[in-house]
Amino acid sequence: MSTAPKRSYTVEDFSDLINARLQAIESQKEAKQRYGSLLAVLRQQVDSYRRQMHGIK
DSSP: OOOSOOSOOOHHHHHHHHHHHHHHHHHHHHHHHHHHHHHHHHHHHHHHHHHHHHHHO
16 A cells, blocks of 8 residues: 555536535534524523622612
8 A cells, every 4th residue: 555645636526525625614614503592592591690780789
């Protein structure tokens, strides 16, 4: 088995590579959006809690 890099690539090779990269980017974007919205909700809850605590004291 040769460890030398492949010298010729087909259109399918590039297409597969591009699709794999795009899928990885999309899944990263989706994760960032999900966690970003979760953080926003948590931030709102913390702010609300702080306002309640200041109101009580």
